[in-house]
Amino acid sequence: MxxxxxxxxxxxxxxxxxxxxxxxxxxxxxxxxxxxxxxxKFGSIILISGSDFVREVSQAPPDVWVVVILYKDGYPECGVLMQCLEELATMYPATKFVKMISTDCIPNYPDRNLPTVLVYNNRAVKANYVGLYTFGRRCTPEGVAMVLCQSDPVLNDGQYEGEASREAVLEGVRKRFIEKVISQHENDDDGSSSD
Incomplete structure (x- = not known):
């Protein structure tokens, strides 16, 4: 048994x-x-309701960072950021990602503030990001990761802890960004040589 x-x-x-x-x-x-x-532990974005918020976010263990996206369906900006966060959730399974319809979390929350990202750790809000453009002109998973890890080790792949985790994530993001730029450049070169 x-x-x-x-x-x-x-x-x-x-x-x-x-x-x-x-x-x-x-x-x-x-x-x-x-x-x-x-x-x-996680590895995906979990949909929660207002009644789940305290249990899933506020009462998360102190060693777990929680990234909350407040969104509404039908807003393209929310979809763009959601795609970035879905990719990050699979890359950093030790970080908890949750999504919540904005007005379920905060009644009468203004749609002009969507999407909004809240970052929680140790029962407290550590950061909030209002709107898509706080993540750069072109919202990419790498750009979102850089913003989330500016001051705290929010993203965690489970291999490192604390500041070492933050530095490892930032180094990985830089490396993936460079690889992506090189790949795009090579693809552009391949496309122009066939003319």
Whole structure:
């Protein structure tokens, strides 16, 4: 019978293989898988309602950063930022991302302020960003990541903690941005040579 959450997650066949393995490779792989499961707490944007806010955001553990997007359907700016945050949520599974219809969170919240991003940690608002243009003229996942990590280690892939996490995220964002620019430049060059 499966007892621990890890045993339930892996299932009987894999657990039998792991337990019967006499070599350290099996145990090492099991430890690696256990670490991956521990890190990958979130990995997507969770839709919450007003009644979920306190439990999902305000009462999140102190080591978890929560990024909240207030939005409404039908607003293109909200869709653009939502796409960026969805990509970041998969890249940084140790950071919790939630989305909420703005008026469910704050009654009569003005639509002109959409989208709005709130950043929570340790039961307090650490930052808020009103409107799409706070993330740059061209809203990209890299630009959003840079803004979110300007002063705090908001985004976390689970590999580092604190300031080391912030620096690792910023370095990764810079690297992906450079790779994207080079790739676009190479694609532009390829397209112009066929004329």
């Amino acid at each position: 499966l007892r621990t959450p890890m045993e339930k997650f892996l299932g009987p066949p894999l657990m039998t293989t792991i337990h019967s393995s006499k070599n350290t490779g099996g145990r090492k792989r099991f430890a690696e898988m256990k670490n991956v499961v521990k890190i990958a």
